[in-house]
């Protein structure tokens with residue numbers, strides 16, 4: 001399977017870009033979604049979390065109280081490491097399963113932390129959606145109704161623009177309108193179809 005990793009900072013346009021790849025018939029695996037799926041009610045991971053922290057970590061409907069768990073791991077490095085040791089292998093396994101079962105000519109793996117987490121190793125190609133920081137801030141503020149300080153603190157916790165660009169094979173500069181973003185996606189889509197074809201021929 002030819003995997004294209006797609007990433008970018010908050011508000012760069014990852015969702016807008018991946019939605020357009022999807023409209024072209026390309027399967028997308030979303031890292032955030034996978035990390036929610038592995039702790040769904042009935043999962044081994046949720047059972048382990050409830051055994052460690054008590055049923056108080058569950059909401060009334062039996063799902064994980066993410067805010068409560070976040071509070072625990074923010075205040076305890078041991079608990080943070082315990083949780084990571086539990087979830088990382090499960091996330092890796094489930095991501096691999098979804099990437100391998102995709103039926104489009106190539107598959108897009110969308111992750112906000114592709115560069116930070118080492119998930120680039122799963123990708124044949126890395127696509128960065130890039131915007132100047134001023135655009136990133138104004139679009140995120142408009143989308144999330146956040147103030148500037150909140151957006152800047154999220155940005156500070158992510159890879160820098162330069163770290164992302166250093167990891168890139170391809171870059172879409174998303175400082176124009178949505179039509180320009182769509183055209184850039186369509187051009188890369190053609191390129192990826194060719195790359196995926198020669199990748200399959202080599203295998």
Ligand code: ADP
Pocket residue numbers: 008009010011012013014015016017139140142143174175176177178179181
């Ligand atoms: P991300 O998924 O990277 O956080 P989004 O795709 O949600 O970013 O984009 C952030 C916001 O900016 C959204 O409201 C989106 O509709 C808007 N947006 C994205 N690209 C453009 C563009 N080229 N022109 C105008 N608005 C855009």
